[in-house]
Amino acid sequence: MDAVIFDLDGVLVDSEQTWDEVRRAVVAGHGGEWTGEATRAMQGMSTPEWARYLVEELGARLSPERIAEVVIEEMAARYAGGPPVLPGAEDAVRAVAERFPVAIASSSPPVLIKAFLAATNLTGLVPVAVSSQEVAAGKPAPDVYLKAAELLDVRPQACAAVEDTTNGLRAAMAAGMTVYAVPNPHFPPDPAVLANAAFVLGEIADLPNKL
Template structure:
């Protein structure tokens, strides 16, 4: 297979933000009278903003509207990105290198505001050709919608794309979209073994990606 595009997840792949999302959501739930539940972190991985904000209210009992819960969490995340962006090692360099010979996109469960803030602080706004949030396509991961939209946004066939993911729900979404999937497991929230069964290859670090993609051609 000769890939025509590479589509990156954001959280856990390009930014070390999974723990930050988790901490901020826990703070919001506690501040508004809710109760965190075992497994809540894993359940929300890949959810779109409308999905996880409803979960904070309806399942964890935060005493505010879903819209207000989303606004509170996203505002705090945006402040952290603007003051101390949690870029992972080699993230910007890897995207830039691949973009020299292959169009790249971002397909993320992060809100569009957070994706744009990342692109600005990482100086990648002119490099990433298309970026989409699952909140813009209706269904979050593990549904394939956000990956299929990213392929359409680049004007390529999903089956000719490489997807780069870290979480179980993200891996399932990319596989369901029919893409060749590279896993870069998040050490803090590693995917279950069964989620890795259908991926093309598991990488030890993001810096390995350019060579791995080139090996497909």
């Protein structure tokens, strides 16, 4: 193994519920209607993808561009006092970075990735951070993982990926990476997909000892 690539939401930051709360409120406030499959459908989508979903599938009466701005502004406000870093996440990244080049491959927009790195003082240890907003397709497509590997100058097959949700796991697997799953307790991944992970961890703090 030559590098380790982390997802952000649900792996390093306990933010999946916050994304869900914010999107639900924005949809409700602009004439849309939430559906039972919406939460899982959007996990891993890039910003343009979930913005279109909120408008085209859920009926929110804003343009995709505007609804993306509204949601991200609210998420940034929630992060203002510091992102909700998961217990052990910062130490896990530091421990892994002592042994391997590390990167972040996330569906969050760049502003929120940067907020996490700044709050944890990890910017200097994480030389590559890619948002799915910066590639052609969000998860479960492998694009964001492949881009992170490219920027690290490492073959995807020589990378470990750390993920928590169904679409994230599928993306890392499609990239050909060795997948370490840290199942999201709020939105557990599909058992059939989870079964294909190389390793399943109880918490992110377990990762350094498994690599």
